[in-house]
């Protein structure tokens with residue numbers, strides 16, 4: 001690794017012992033010898049296999065559920081429906097007071113997305129659980145569904161989630177998160193050029209090599225040990241405690257070894273129902289997503305739409321930026337209200353712009369609930385912002401890198417959400433990128449600094 | 456369900472089990488014999504995490520019926536190091552940071568081992584081809600390719 005010591009030389013202490021040194025990872029010896037214990041490597045005698053009956057419809061009322069045939073299937077030990085779950089309606093972020101509770105562990109009266117969990121079947125073998133699940137009869141009355149965020153926001157659109165009452169998350173700031181800085185309309189009025197573009201992304205599946213799941217063992221002391229690959233140990237423990245109305249002291253979570261997560265394993269999905277199964281049967285239980293479930297059922301990154309309107313001067317200064325961001329939460333909140341809020345904090349990007357207007361919406365549709373994934377809330381926004389930056393540079397006939405130097409935020413600049421910029425380092429990163437990519441820029445940009453006043 | 460007897464050599468030791476007919480080798484190894492080094496990433500032959508070596512050939516244990524392995528000689532990653540000394544491939548995977556989450560690693564090492572057993576000095580293209588049935592979602596593959604090339608070099612130096 002090459003460390004560039006010329007940047008920040010005057011403000012940096014070079015007394016680092018670890019940084020820049022290769023250090024062996026403590027978990028790798030287990031990986032290369034096959035000794036690392038992933039959750040599914042735990043096996044217990046008499047373990048039961050849990051399989052879900054899932055909604056084949058995007059939006060439907062459940063008229064009735066008939067489990068009688070499934071119960072007779074050889075090997076079936078227990079069948080769970082909504083009424084078995086002590087606190088069936090939950091939302092993950094309730095732990096930090098982001099409500100309302102809007103999602104069912106097992107569907108109760110209604111399904112809001114195709115693939116939603118309706119009935120859990122526990123059986124002696126995976127095969128028996130699968131076969132019995134196919135025998136559960138659910139009578140659905142199909143309802144109109146909405147898949148497009150703008151359609152969902154129109155008056156008269158089918159209501160996705162009654163716990164919200166409207167197809168967007170209601171923040172304390174209203175129907176969206178808002179940032180207002182300067183006078184964006186005045187900025188547009190004084191600009192040499194206006195460019196308005198919209199950008200869209202599809203949901204993205206993390207596709208970890210290890211699928212989501214857990215193995216639960218009831219202990220002799222009334223506790224349950226849950227081996228899980230969650231990325232959110234305490235979120236999962238605390239939410240499980242709420243859902244099962246069971247004190248946290250009864251729950252022993254063992255984890256930290258995750259076979260690829262990328263944000264896709266932060267939802268609380270498999271553990272509460274598996275622990276409930278273990279509680280009601282007194283047997284160990286495993287609930288492991290099939291590859292198909294991992295791809296179709298686990299939360300993807302949200303689909304997003306970003307509309308950016310910019311006012312730019314011929315000399316390269318962006319004088320006004322208006323961003324409207326839409327995050328498709330799917331049918332339930334999970335982490336999406338937070339993702340959309342993060343977007344509001346992240347726009348207008350790492351640029352200093354005097355007039356900014358931002359609205360970000362978290363929208364409910366009848367699609368698979370989305371959630372966290374690597375920089376969710378900002379990654380798609382960055383794609384949109386940087387494509388927009390290239391388009392703006394082209395519009396005024398300027399080199400795209402020099403255009404970014406002109407607008408780059410620097411230490412001391414006030415950001416749109418009124419945090420002064422500190423430790424920006426963007427100028428220096430671009431200087432190094434210019435060298436490394438052999439994309440020369442004018443000398444004055446190479447002499448700029450993020451933190452030296454006047455440079 | 457009628458049980459089927461099956462007997463094979465696993466990493467040098469004799470194993471005998473009664474299994475349900477239709478049990479995959481992956482299930483038999485993991486659930487019956489307790490060798491959890493082969494991983495189940497898909498159970499449908501698409502990810503390579505369950506790769507093992509059967510009679511010298513690379514095989515997907517999730518698509519191999521255990522009862523077809525009667526009399527076979529099977530190797531898995533858990534049997535690769537000898538008396539605590541890492542195999543050159545294991546060493547190279549450590550040294551080139553070719554593991555992140557580690558879930559693909561045992562399968563990757565099996566695929567690499569079969570390559571090096573047949574082709575001790577592979578080209579980069581041959582390494583890429585040999586690993587093409589194994590999915591890694593963490594590393595971006597480059598460190599894994601480097602690990603295999605590094606192990607090949609270490610082998611040829613030892614041989615020389």
Ligand code: FES
Pocket residue numbers: 494495496497498499500501502503504505506515516517518
């Ligand atoms: S588990 Fe065998 S190829 Fe994926």
Ligand code: FES
Pocket residue numbers: 209259260553554555556557558559560590591592593594
């Ligand atoms: S290291 Fe995670 S899948 Fe390869």
